[in-house]
Amino acid sequence: MRYSTLPQPTDLLERYRGMVAAGQIEYDEDQIRVVMQLRRLQKELLDYSPAMVAPHLLDNPETSSAWWSEHPTAESASSDSDSLALIALKSHADELAELDTPKGLLLTGPPGSGKSFLVDLWLSCIPTPHKTRKHYNQLVLEIYRGVWEETQCRMRSANRKLDQSDEGPWNRSIRDQWRQLVRTGSLPLAWRRHSAPPPSKSTPTIAFSVARRLVLHHWLLVFDEIQLLDISSATLLADVLSWYWRMGGVIVGTSNKIPDDIYKHGVQRERLEPFVEALKVRCPSLVMRSERDWRQRGYAGIDEVGRTWLLYGQEEEFRRLLRTFSRDQLGQTDLSTEERDRDLTVFGRRLRVPWSSGGVGQFAFGELCDESLGPADYLTLAAHFHTIGISDIPVLKLAARDQARRFISLIDALYEARCKVVCMAETKPEELFFPDATPDEDVDVMLAESVSETQDGYRPNVSAYDGPEVSRHVDAPAKAMALDTLSIFSGQEEQFAFKRALSRLIEMTSPAYIRTAQWAPLSEETRTWERGPIAHAEASHSRPRAADPRAAESDDFASEAAYVGLGAGVRPAAPRLKADHVWGVRDDWGKGTDAWGQRARAYTSVTQKGSGGVGE
Incomplete structure (x- = not known):
């Protein structure tokens, strides 16, 4: 070009x-x-x-x-103390x-x-x-x-200063020196009070x-x-x-x-x-006062020729589109179009890609939104694949709001990277989010979720088991509610997010987007979360290489959280409690403690002897 x-x-x-x-x-x-x-x-x-x-x-x-210094200089402090001006x-x-x-x-x-x-x-x-x-x-x-x-930088700096300092921590040697001074009477009779100078900078x-x-x-x-x-x-x-x-x-x-x-x-x-x-x-x-959604310009439904939003039953068309995109990225077929699974690394853990071919990755909805994945995972997928296929997308009811939030984060990441998407869903996009919601402005979160669960089928209360309507079945609303009327979450945060996701889904599955979208993934330097703990250690030279390479693949930055290998002391051993520290463990505190020191034994026998025995 x-x-x-x-x-x-x-x-x-x-x-x-x-x-x-x-x-x-x-x-x-x-x-x-x-x-x-x-x-x-x-x-x-x-x-x-x-x-x-x-x-x-x-x-x-x-x-x-x-x-930003918290400690003013002496000149400014003296001038402020002598000033009679009002302070705002x-x-x-x-x-x-x-x-x-x-x-x-x-x-x-x-x-x-x-x-x-x-x-x-x-x-x-x-x-x-x-x-x-x-x-x-x-x-x-x-x-x-x-x-x-x-x-990490501040902890390494503090450890270096501690190692280089002549004044070490209080230990047995210093304690013995103080005891020697006390025995010989070398300590002064009165200590002179010194005012510590303020630090030069905070x-x-x-x-x-x-x-x-x-x-x-x-x-x-x-x-x-x-x-x-x-x-x-x-x-x-x-x-x-x-x-x-x-x-x-x-x-x-x-x-x-x-x-x-x-x-x-x-x-x-x-x-x-x-x-x-x-x-x-x-x-x-x-x-912006315009109420027109420019992403839905020309949208005439999912039956439009070239649209990549498919419904259940179109599995063959779904697979054909994915293979087409894997071959057409560079206009030719190469070895990278081999169909296989892949493993990516996010925060030191494995992110499995069940099917990939070239720059195309394919997932089921549950593999992306039912698992504990977050924005970093989705940004990684958007950086490695120019096209993502998502199959088995269900209708997202109120009870599935966690899956819906993850789905929104996924769509945002793919849209930012200008990725192409091929979706196979249960219904069309405008009926995907919360068809069982009610247009109530004051619906409580827990109440809305409870209502959604009971609308799947009639579940009578215990007191209503013998009622005349036990067999009655409550059908879900036949018509999807408009997103403008939803207020199931506090602050309507998800309402805006769902509207944005719906708008982007319609645009990303349009023929015009498929023709003009230019893949723009994040650079590898920006995606720091894809580097495992060993890679971070080599880059910062702050930690030794792990003995077991498998640990770096599954510890999820546990070594960073524990500050392993950061300098002197690493982490002190946990304190060990003796029996003397817990009342009720020992029963031989001595005669001076009377019945209290004998614990429960003082009350178990009337023949018990001792000054503290109450049975005599």
Whole structure:
């Protein structure tokens, strides 16, 4: 293929109009409004560099003084104590609002309205190389990896300082020296009190160090599908992004919900409210008002010629499509198209691929969504296979919400990598999610799940066994409920996720997507979770090679969790309890303890002798 040597346009509006003229997209007034806002942001970032704003924050914290220090200098302390000025306490959002760095943008709107498309098009027009685009799952995995690496680095540094220090821990030798001083009377009669000088600088938090790594690699972050799910990941993400803003980073994000609804009904919401307010300040929201789902443009059902969503009974067509995609990736047949199973490695454990041929992998729905798999597993599959076949997809009822969540994570990973999918399901996509749900705005989670289980068949209560309607059978609703009316989860988090997954499924199984999708997997350097513990040890030179190579395949980072081989001491032996530590174990505490020291024996016989015996 020959590429044009003519300069490519970097103006977002020109790029958009060019795609409209070429017939690739349709003109939309609401998208033009967003394009103009993104153009203004592009002008602000034209000559921007975070190092010019706060270069001391990008230095090594061990050799530079940064404003995150918790211990002020003597000069600043004395001036503050003599000052009579009023002190204004600023909130987290107020502090970030006063930063003079460029603000980003948060693009919100319903699924399929074009948020990700416009942001990706805008990102391709930014000339700086210090930019990146990350989905929520990928960014969280990278942050967790950064936390682990920073923790290991600090522990190794602490162990080196301990080994090099002349002042060792308290041991028997030091104790004997103190006893000798006491016997000889060499100790001073009075100790002089010394005030310990304040440390010159404090150790930055781990979130600070992880954010510094991020901003050194890319100061412009496009964060796709901003969400706050579990409290641990959400808190860590909030801390890291807060430091990222302070260091001059710029975030442009997309979300199906406005900031106030991102963690509306989450656990411990008060802990994340400051971050939500900061997100509103640093990334002003721009709502896309269009209700049209552009991914479903031209969708006329699953009977469309060339669509890769099949129903039960089309097994032969399913296998034929998979073999076709395995041969047509490079336009020729080679040895890699041999049908076989494969094993991949994720976090040191094995991820089995039951059938593969070339760049095509085939799984049953249960092998992907009934097992304990997560985003890292799905990102690995999307990086190794340009086409994924999924068979035996059932109707996902309320009781199968865990499988539905995994299925959504799988679809998100495949869509981000622009993989092709071939699906064989029980029903069409729009009837796949929760056909047994009721359009009740106040349905409790446990109640909804209980209702779903009882709707499979009539299960009378014990008190109703002799009732006249014992044999009555409750049929499931014949018509699927619209996703807009579902509210079975707190905060409607899954409602948005299901709508997004449905929109993406319809697009990914369309003939147009199959023709135009360009596979874009994550790089091998990014997929750090695919390296086993031995590979990590060789890369960091921090741990010896395991004696048994099979241990590295199944320990699931157990050695990292136990900090094996990290320096002196490794891990102290567990304390051993003696019988003297537990009351009731010994019964020979002596006569001075009376009946208490004889335990139950003091009450078992009236002939028992002793000063503590009560039977005499």
